[in-house]
Amino acid sequence: MKVAVVGSTGMVGQVMLKVLEERNFPVTELIPVASERSVGKKVKYKQEEFTIVSMKDAIAAKPDIAIFSAGGSTSLEFAPLFAEAGTTVIDNSSAWRMDPTKKLVVPEINANVLTKEDKIIANPNCSTIQLVMVLGPLNKKYDLKRVVVSTYQSVTGTGKAAVDQLNAEIKGDDSVAKVYPNQIFKNALPHCDVFADDDYTKEEIKLMKEPKKILGDDTFNLTATAVRVPVQGGHSESVNIEFENEFEVDEVRKILSETPGVIVLDDVKNNIYPMPLYSEGKDEVFVGRIRRDLSQPKTLNLWIVADNLRKGAATNAVQIAEYLVANNLV
Numbered sequence: 024m025k026v027a028v029v030g031s032t033g034m035v036g037q038v039m040l041k042v043l044e045e046r047n048f049p050v051t052e053l054i055p056v057a058s059e060r061s062v063g064k065k066v067k068y069k070q071e072e073f074t075i076v077s078m079k080d081a082i083a084a085k086p087d088i089a090i091f092s093a094g095g096s097t098s099l100e101f102a103p104l105f106a107e108a109g110t111t112v113i114d115n116s117s118a119w120r121m122d123p124t125k126k127l128v129v130p131e132i133n134a135n136v137l138t139k140e141d142k143i144i145a146n147p148n149c150s151t152i153q154l155v156m157v158l159g160p161l162n163k164k165y166d167l168k169r170v171v172v173s174t175y176q177s178v179t180g181t182g183k184a185a186v187d188q189l190n191a192e193i194k195g196d197d198s199v200a201k202v203y204p205n206q207i208f209k210n211a212l213p214h215c216d217v218f219a220d221d222d223y224t225k226e227e228i229k230l231m232k233e234p235k236k237i238l239g240d241d242t243f244n245l246t247a248t249a250v251r252v253p254v255q256g257g258h259s260e261s262v263n264i265e266f267e268n269e270f271e272v273d274e275v276r277k278i279l280s281e282t283p284g285v286i287v288l289d290d291v292k293n294n295i296y297p298m299p300l301y302s303e304g305k306d307e308v309f310v311g312r313i314r315r316d317l318s319q320p321k322t323l324n325l326w327i328v329a330d331n332l333r334k335g336a337a338t339n340a341v342q343i344a345e346y347l348v349a350n351n352l353v
């Protein structure tokens with residue numbers, strides 16, 4: 024496969040290169056792409072250096088697959104041009120996710136919706152991916168009625184400048200540009216992405232809309248509060264789930280532990296539960312603190328953690344590419 028990685032110098036782009044390498048994706052030619060100012064610079068892949076090319080040159084090279092992580096406006100402008108050239112685009116931005124003509128895919132949950140005709144495929148938001156990995160199998164068994172999710176999101180979700188802000192604040196260095204309007208060190212900001220007119224943030228809106236599309240089910244209600252915390256290893260989520268049907272907690276644990284890509288870490292007597300510090304660099308979604316909500320029937324509480332740059336972005340995109348190759352869809 025001729026593979027273009029668009030946004031190859033960014034935080035997610037760098038992890039994409041690493042994940043393609045680690046998973047031994049069948050890359051016959053790698054085409055790294057980045058903004059004009061990076062053209063001619065090098066990126067590393069499998070111990071070799073590859074020269075970054077312009078968008079125009081990458082389209083002309085007609086890659087089989089282009090994995091994009093370069094922001095919404097770049098995707099809106101360039102993904103259709105790659106698609107016209109015959110390339111299948113897997114796009115990590117929010118540009119195409121809710122477009123009814125585009126598929127929004129978490130391979131373990133809904134890869135079966137993909138066809139050869141899908142030339143632009145959307146990769147969901149990071150906090151959505153880890154949530155649906157858990158909601159999907161439980162919806163099948165017990166039928167979701169209402170979900171309340173509160174997130175505790177890593178600064179890596181905002182990008183390198185946010186990691187720089189946190190590290191500068193830790194050192195007491197005031198010279199670094201602030202990407203958050205408030206201090207993040209020693210703090211929690213109930214503010215991920217920008218506020219929309221209804222007083223929800225865009226991150227919360229993504230969390231409320233994307234799971235329904237991925238699960239192919241809009242019969243349940245979902246509400247979200249997204250919070251940025253001074254953490255780097257991954258996003259955490261506290262999730263309250265009301266089902267239409269009764270469940271047993273042990274059966275929930277069994278279903279989740281048998282779900283590919285999910286690891287149950289739930290042994291509170293030994294202080295074992297998922298934590299972002301230990302999800303960093305891992306591809307799985309970790310779930311724990313699985314317990315009945317004692318305040319109302321048919322309701323469960325649990326805690327989900329995943330590396331937002333891996334399963335929340337790069338790994339999920341590469342898994343989509345793997346599915347396309349394995350099923351001759353590209």
Ligand code: 11C
Nearest residue numbers: 117148149150176180181
């Ligand atoms: C965050 N979830 O942590 C965001 C980052 O729509 O793909 C990814 C934004 C997106 O701030």
